[in-house]
Amino acid sequence: MISSLSGGAHRLFSIVLPSFALSLGACSIPRDPSGTMDRVEQSGTLRLGVIEGAEMNEASRRTLARVLDRTGSRPETQRGDSEVVLARLKKGEIDLVYGELAMDSPWSREVAFSAPQGLLAKAPKSEPVPRFAVMNGENGWLMLVSEASK
Structure with missing residues (x-):
């Protein structure tokens, strides 16, 4: 040509x-403009926010273990109310959040949600289900978490 x-x-x-x-x-590509994955790998610490009352199911524990293994990090867990924990994620003060979150949550415009953890059927968008959340725009980080979910 x-x-x-x-x-x-x-x-x-x-x-x-x-x-x-x-x-x-x-x-x-994909990029992490805020450098979440680099920060976790370099510091060796994953700042994990867990929404109060959420207990990890087996699939969530496996996902978290794979993320920790792939980044060579250990978790530093912080529990709190969903609004507080997700606000801290949005600000970059937490690297990963776990809880029961609905896809149609107002937070879905502020942070990125992973696929549901351990569910065989597709849940309605309004149903809170076990999942992880990452800071919006951290696409490489979200991809790592999503791949660890498989």
């Missing part, structure tokens, strides 16, 4: 295409 282009267009493509490929290679 490039050989059928005019001389000027061919030169443009020969400059733009490698530059574009180089810029894509420089991007780390």
